[in-house]
């Protein structure tokens with residue numbers, strides 16, 4: 001799926017870079033343009049991407065310090081300049097636009113929903129968000145920011161692919177230490193998914209194409225992506241169990257949003273050398289995912305690739321009823337209550353018990 005990436009904020013810029021590097025390294029050519037937007041000049045400088053600095057008149061290149069309302073405001077004020085810079089990157093070949101951001105900070109959290117909304121007004125292709133949820137150990141401000149940002153993004157974007165920062169962190173490792181590894185893990189999974197719609201080698205009935213990704217995400221709301229890989233035998237018939245076991249691991253232990261197994265729709269993609277992919281295995285995995293997710297809309301297909309290993313991706317659409325999302329929303333509401341009590345100023349209290357959207 002020919003995709004244009006827009007990284008907003010520090011995490012967004014770093015993740016967009018990891019994705020571009022993975023796509024280049026693999027020679028997929030699925031990412032046709034990439035841009036990073038931030039209000040902090042220092043975070044844009046090291047990125048090997050085209051960049052746009054926003055909010056210069058308000059924060060003078062120093063970032064918004066975790067204030068996501070200010071993040072939304074500066075993005076809105078500079079929307080014309082941002083859209084102008086994007087114009088050159090979004091060519092007619094683009095099949096989707098993905099806006100990438102960490103949801104816990106200020107610029108990405110507040111700015112990404114504004115960018116998505118502006119893009120939706122201008123472009124016909126789907127506009128997705130790739131959002132990073134703060135880990136459970138991150139402070140109250142991060143949780144509140146992410147709650148409000150997610151609520152707004154889910155409304156504005158065609159789908160929000162969520163990544164939990166706790167999903168791939170090794171025990172004992174701090175959040176900061178883990179970022180590079182997490183970004184690599186995200187780039188591999190999302191990069192393979194985008195490229196799977198490209199059919200690099202061989203075209204056949206069973207090969208996944210972009211429309212299957214788009215249809216899987218059509219239900220909107222929140223999406224999750226799982227991945228697992230294993231050694232494969234030369235003969236497809238020997239790999240049926242491998243496809244099944246990687247599909248199970250991808251869904252149950254390898255998901256970007258752990259504990260999200262109830263879904264509206266799903267897509268299972270099996271990537272490997274064409275001769276090693278068993279049709280029967282893909283079909284069996286597809287049926288198993290139907291049972292596990294309770295969805296009758298489960299698609300399945302191959303991604304022929306010059307690899308001797310089998311890698312299985314499971315994309316789930318419409319997972320907002322999952323335990324992790326519910327727990328996160330609860331935590332964000334609690335954090336907002338705590339923040340409200342700390343301020344002890346009734347004038348700054350939120351108007352109702354629900355999380356407010358950003359705009």
Ligand SMILES: Nc1nc2c(ncn2[C@@H]2O[C@H](COP(=O)(O)OP(=O)(O)OP(=O)(O)O)[C@@H](O)[C@H]2O)c(=O)[nH]1
Nearest residue numbers: 009010011063064065066102104105106107108134
């Ligand atoms: N996965 C991942 N998460 C990150 C990374 N950097 C920051 N985060 C997470 O993103 C959130 C903070 O967002 P940032 O992108 O750093 O903040 P920002 O959008 O630039 O906003 P300001 O710094 O407030 O202007 C936190 O929840 C972090 O855990 C990264 O490289 N990878």
